Amino acid sequence: MSAAVPASSPMALRQWTTDVVAPSARLDYWVGAICEAFLEMDCSSREAPLFGGELQSLPVETLSINRVRASTQDVFRTPAGIARSRQLPFYLIGQAETAWHVRQDGHVAHLRPGDVVLLDSARPYELHFPECVHCVSLQLPRAWVGQWLEQPEVRGPRVAWRDQGWGQSLGALAVQLARDPASAHALSPALLSDHLGALLCAALEPLSPSPTAARSLHAHLCALLRARIDQPGLSAQALAQEAGVSLRTLHRAFAAQGHTFAGTLRELRLARAGELLRRPQLAHVAVGEIGRRCGFADPSHFARAFQRAMGVSPAQWRRDGRGHTQIPR
Numbered sequence: 232m233s234a235a236v237p238a239s240s241p242m243a244l245r246q247w248t249t250d251v252v253a254p255s256a257r258l259d260y261w262v263g264a265i266c267e268a269f270l271e272m273d274c275s276s277r278e279a280p281l282f283g284g285e286l287q288s289l290p291v292e293t294l295s296i297n298r299v300r301a302s303t304q305d306v307f308r309t310p311a312g313i314a315r316s317r318q319l320p321f322y323l324i325g326q327a328e329t330a331w332h333v334r335q336d337g338h339v340a341h342l343r344p345g346d347v348v349l350l351d352s353a354r355p356y357e358l359h360f361p362e363c364v365h366c367v368s369l370q371l372p373r374a375w376v377g378q379w380l381e382q383p384e385v386r387g388p389r390v391a392w393r394d395q396g397w398g399q400s401l402g403a404l405a406v407q408l409a410r411d412p413a414s415a416h417a418l419s420p421a422l423l424s425d426h427l428g429a430l431l432c433a434a435l436e437p438l439s440p441s442p443t444a445a446r447s448l449h450a451h452l453c454a455l456l457r458a459r460i461d462q463p464g465l466s467a468q469a470l471a472q473e474a475g476v477s478l479r480t481l482h483r484a485f486a487a488q489g490h491t492f493a494g495t496l497r498e499l500r501l502a503r504a505g506e507l508l509r510r511p512q513l514a515h516v517a518v519g520e521i522g523r524r525c526g527f528a529d530p531s532h533f534a535r536a537f538q539r540a541m542g543v544s545p546a547q548w549r550r551d552g553r554g555h556t557q558i559p560r
Contacts, residue, residue, distance in 0.1 A: 271312035325405030345393030433486035
């Protein structure tokens with residue numbers, strides 16, 4: 232039923248589309264597609280005779296980014312479907328354009344575009360899309376969620392609102408992935424996984440630690456990062472181990488200051504690159520080598536990241552001799 236991209240692709244994309252079957256068979260095809268891509272669910276639509284849908288699934292480490300575009304529909308995760316499922320992951324779902332609502336454990340959440348909801352597939356739920364579907368559904372293994380949330384099995388839909396706290400960033404990420412799943416390639420799979428986990432933790436389980444202690448830990452972590460920005464494979468886990476804190480504590484420390492590990496690492500690397508590029512004594516050093524010294528293993532990735540952050544290419548920055556190193560946010 233699904234079609235895969237060539238094996239040479241860094242991440243294997245699977246795709247389903249109702250265009251491959253006759254109109255009368257499209258809804259049945261769609262039910263099979265969502266069961267194959269996600270898990271056992273039932274689906275109905277008042278537009279069955281004219282139904283259309285497209286689904287893309289992109290694996291990223293142990294996670295899966297699923298983009299769905301389809302006609303109006305109602306999706307049901309039933310006890311019978313749960314009994315037939317071999318895996319019981321969580322799903323983080325957000326719509327890009329239209330309102331929708333979800334029901335689980337007797338609670339109903341009415342969601343706007345940009346709001347995201349965490350659902351446990353081990354318990355029945357209903358998803359209702361009264362207009363159309365244009366969403367991202369991130370499949371999250373139970374063990375992965377347990378690493379990030381202290382209480383992963385809270386009953387009912389858990390919502391990160393698009394205009395509250397870190398829900399703004401988590402919702403923006405969901406909308407971005409719904410519109411362009413390939414944008415996941417902007418970060419390494421490990422970094423994207425950590426970035427998503429940190430936002431999930433900050434949005435759904437925010438803490439209010441001592442401001443002084445939070446600032447002190449954040450400053451210590453940033454100092455460790457500055458000393459190691461030349462290491463291409465630097466990970467949050469490695470930094471947490473060196474600092475003697477848990478991975479969850481590390482990400483909470485960045486969130487308490489309004490930052491993320493991934494964003495801070497990128498900003499520090501680019502600021503360092505900007506500084507090295509304007510040093511006269513390094514004028515003979517190739518731009519790609521400057522990027523490598525700042526932790527960018529791929530010269531083209533460094534050039535793109537620098538262009539996005541600074542508004543000019545690394546070569547132009549060097550020629551202009553710009554003196555500031557503040558990275559636009």
